[in-house]
Amino acid sequence: GENVEQHPSTLSVQEGDSAVIKCTYSDSASNYFPWYKQELGKRPQLIIDIRSNVGEKKDQRIAVTLNKTAKHFSLHITETQPEDSAVYFCAASKGGSYIPTFGRGTSLIVHP
């Protein structure tokens, strides 16, 4: 089955800095890669996603890049703000079932 590795487990940055979270996946058939943000005790919220036919996608301060050859994808957050503090999960899934396999999560702490 699919295996998703996520790094780092904890990321501490100063407000205004950039943050990068990296994930690798094992199943070359995976073609959909969502990123979720989960605040403490709340539901995961989809913040951005990318499909395998695209190498990069951007939405305001958030961007995701995908390298299919290397089987890794990354989340980039620019100009971080304290409200960006949360746990971020990457996931990988493939057509048919589209059942995602989640990474272990990255706790992002943005210091004011």
Next chain:
Amino acid sequence: GAVVSQHPSRVICKSGTSVKIECRSLDFQATTMFWYRQFPKQSLMLMATSNEGSKATYEQGVEKDKFLINHASLTLSTLTVTSAHPEDSSFYICSARGEDLRLDTQYFGPGTRLTVL
């Protein structure tokens, strides 16, 4: 649109009792619902996938007789933790997707915090 609710949000029960958690899609028909379990500071672990009107498909290692899942309608799925024990204490989250929505996207409920004394 695509709102999923869960009830209760928090439940405390005694060891040996059963607890039922409801997951509802409020504004779409959920052909597939998923149940996850999340321990503190850990990832989401898929427990089972259920399709309306059919038996749930459980992930390896999940006891189907302990975690009973019913998906009787297109808007409701229930998870019953039978004979709960302290090790069942966890955050349980459901998610749903519908044929009228993007098939690759899941919409999560707010979660249920279960504490077994």
